[in-house]
Amino acid sequence: MAEEQQSPPRREIVTGVSRGTRRRAPAHTPACSEISEQTTLGATYVRAIMRSQLRAGLGALAVLVPLVAVLPLVLVLPGAGSGPLVWLALGLLAYPVMWLIARWYVTRAERNEADFTGLVTDPAEAPSTPRPRPRGPL
Structure with missing residues (x-):
């Protein structure tokens, strides 16, 4: 029998996070804690997001009300009776415009929430890859 040549056992190196990159305590209090503790600054943050959402809702309503009123x-x-003008007005004009208004509102509300989340979260806790925000008319 031939003697088998045994190689020395493989060495494994265990490494940790270097001292310079360890997570440090934030220099300021994150806005999240301001909101949860219901401080004056937290109330200001909440009022700001509520105002921006209200502004988006009133903008959508300002476009929708004249459409429904007309x-x-x-x-x-x-001559409108039950002819093709009724179907044109209801089926081909009103609902697509309402859908576009709703789509704009949802996009705007999501953008407001993403902006607020970016403002409130601590940069050390933020995910490494930011989620792209939709931009555009809709």
């Missing part, structure tokens, strides 16, 4: 006037026009 529909009965279009349907009362002479």
Whole structure:
């Protein structure tokens, strides 16, 4: 029998995080704790997000109300009866415009929340890859 050549056992090196990159305590109090502790600054943050969401909602409502208010006037026009103008006004004009308004509102509300989250979270706890925010008219 031939003697088997045994190699020396493989060495494993265990490393840790270097001292310079260890997580340090934040120099300031994160805004999250300000909100949870219900301080004056936290109340200001909450009012700011509520104002921005209210502004987006009122903007969508300002476009939607005239659209809905004009529909009965279009349907009362002479000759509108039950003809193709009713189907055109209801099916092809009103609902797609309402859908676009709703889409704009949801996108705006998500952008407001993403901005607020970016403002409130501690940069040390933020995820390493930021999520892209949708930008554009819708």
